[in-house]
Amino acid sequence: MSDHATTDTREIIVEILLSLEKGQDFSHKLMKAVLDKYDYLDPREKAFIKRVTEGTIERQLELDYYLDRFSSVPVRKMKPLIRCLLRMSTYQILYMDAVPDSAVCNEACKLAAKRGFRTLKGFVNAVLRNISRSKKQMPLPDPKDTVKHLSIKYSMPEWIVNLWLPAYGREGTETLLKGLLSIHPVSLRFSTELTEAERESLAEKIEKTGVRLQQSRELPYVYLAQNLENVSELPGFAEGKFTVQDASSALAVEAAGICPGNTVMDLCAAPGGKTILAAEFAGEAGHVVSRDISEYKTDLIRENLERMNRRNVEVQVYDATVHDPEKEKYADVVLMDVPCSGLGVMGKKRDIKYHATPESLQSITELQRQIVAAGWQYVKPHGVLLYSTCTIHRGENQEMAVWITENFPFVLEEERQLLPGTDETDGFYYARLRRKA
Numbered sequence: 001m002s003d004h005a006t007t008d009t010r011e012i013i014v015e016i017l018l019s020l021e022k023g024q025d026f027s028h029k030l031m032k033a034v035l036d037k038y039d040y041l042d043p044r045e046k047a048f049i050k051r052v053t054e055g056t057i058e059r060q061l062e063l064d065y066y067l068d069r070f071s072s073v074p075v076r077k078m079k080p081l082i083r084c085l086l087r088m089s090t091y092q093i094l095y096m097d098a099v100p101d102s103a104v105c106n107e108a109c110k111l112a113a114k115r116g117f118r119t120l121k122g123f124v125n126a127v128l129r130n131i132s133r134s135k136k137q138m139p140l141p142d143p144k145d146t147v148k149h150l151s152i153k154y155s156m157p158e159w160i161v162n163l164w165l166p167a168y169g170r171e172g173t174e175t176l177l178k179g180l181l182s183i184h185p186v187s188l189r190f191s192t193e194l195t196e197a198e199r200e201s202l203a204e205k206i207e208k209t210g211v212r213l214q215q216s217r218e219l220p221y222v223y224l225a226q227n228l229e230n231v232s233e234l235p236g237f238a239e240g241k242f243t244v245q246d247a248s249s250a251l252a253v254e255a256a257g258i259c260p261g262n263t264v265m266d267l268c269a270a271p272g273g274k275t276i277l278a279a280e281f282a283g284e285a286g287h288v289v290s291r292d293i294s295e296y297k298t299d300l301i302r303e304n305l306e307r308m309n310r311r312n313v314e315v316q317v318y319d320a321t322v323h324d325p326e327k328e329k330y331a332d333v334v335l336m337d338v339p340c341s342g343l344g345v346m347g348k349k350r351d352i353k354y355h356a357t358p359e360s361l362q363s364i365t366e367l368q369r370q371i372v373a374a375g376w377q378y379v380k381p382h383g384v385l386l387y388s389t390c391t392i393h394r395g396e397n398q399e400m401a402v403w404i405t406e407n408f409p410f411v412l413e414e415e416r417q418l419l420p421g422t423d424e425t426d427g428f429y430y431a432r433l434r435r436k437a
């Protein structure tokens with residue numbers, strides 16, 4: 001990516017980083033709002049804003065480690081604007097070859113002066129030029145200290161590294177950490193009602209717009225898209241021929257084994273990814289009850305159902321932690337895609353790792369248990385409970401499946417933990433549990 005960015009563009013990035021420091025929102029939401037606001041900018045400038053902002057956020061622990069070594073003032077004591085400016089400039093020096101280091105330093109000094117820190121221009125310049133000179137051998141913690149080394153190298157809080165090391169070992173954890181930092185293409189899930197020839201012809205039309213598509217290894221109707229600016233402008237989107245859905249999420253619905261004519265309940269359904277695929281599998285003779293906690297959330301489901309032309313779905317606002325006696329033994333398949341810690345989607349929601357805490361994992365596990373306890377009875381005898389999360393945490397995943405079999409009349413038939421770096425998907429878990437009687 002070459003440097004088309006002006007001082008004003010870089011100022012937008014600093015503003016986003018400053019808002020995030022104040023805890024004003026999650027980065028993916030703020031990013032979308034900012035790109036909508038500056039929609040008039042040149043696409044290359046928008047791409048620059050996205051790349052630098054997201055890169056700076058996801059590499060923050062690593063960048064701070066370097067800054068603490070190259071600056072006389074510790075990162076935590078810097079003025080917030082200077083801190084954000086140095087982080088995003090260091091990211092450009094280390095990770096964006098096409099932007100000359102001298103331009104990064106000059107632009108940073110200009111921006112510091114523009115924002116009232118003229119006296120700190122010399123400091124900013126000295127820190128960045130030092131980093132630029134040493135960029136081939138940046139210091140990292142001793143590899144013998146596995147946790148600290150991996151934490152800084154892959155910018156992951158130590159407690160999360162500690163959570164994964166016992167489950168995946170050093171090599172497996174490193175593969176996972178690397179996978180989370182790699183490029184994450186947008187995943188397009190084509191309607192399963194299209195024939196193979198129709199799918200291929202649509203894929204060709206999409207590629208003519210400049211988007212690069214690669215069929216997923218996991219499912220023939222999922223394509224990974226690179227170079228994608230705006231999904232809603234692609235041919236076929238408005239006609240409901242595809243939706244944005246990760247292969248892992250579609251695999252979970254596949255694992256539920258929904259047959260034409262089945263009755264399905266989706267208890268935590270917004271924005272509707274799994275509901276729509278379940279409705280395709282159940283067909284016109286089947287029926288899906290799709291629930292979420294608020295009007296706002298259920299409106300998102302309705303919007304997507306409308307675009308994807310699904311009519312066999314009933315959308316309801318309903319709190320999944322409250323038992324609904326009317327639905328006992330109602331469904332062949334109950335989807336419980338529960339709220340979770342989201343550690344599997346950190347590649348797309350880059351600041352989840354800084355917000356999550358061991359305590360928040362504990363309380364989310366409690367909520368998941370409440371949802372299961374309130375909803376297991378909706379499954380007909382010999383029917384399926386499909387439990388899933390987009391996280392990588394045994395307490396919310398494998399241990400939860402065991403807890404279900406120990407407390408309710410279910411047997412575990414299949415479970416799968418998908419891992420970035422190993423699988424070309426988000427981190428995702430699902431378990432198919434069959435009701436005994």
Ligand SMILES: C[S@@+](CC[C@H](N)C(=O)[O-])C[C@H]1O[C@@H](n2cnc3c(N)ncnc32)[C@H](O)[C@@H]1O
Pocket residue numbers: 249267268269270271272273274275291292293297318319320321337338339340390
């Ligand atoms: C992982 S997301 C669901 C994604 C969705 N299944 C899909 O495939 O598009 C979890 C959902 O649970 C919903 N949720 C959280 N607490 C809930 C509750 N008590 N009752 C119902 N839904 C809830 C959230 O609003 C969120 O939409």
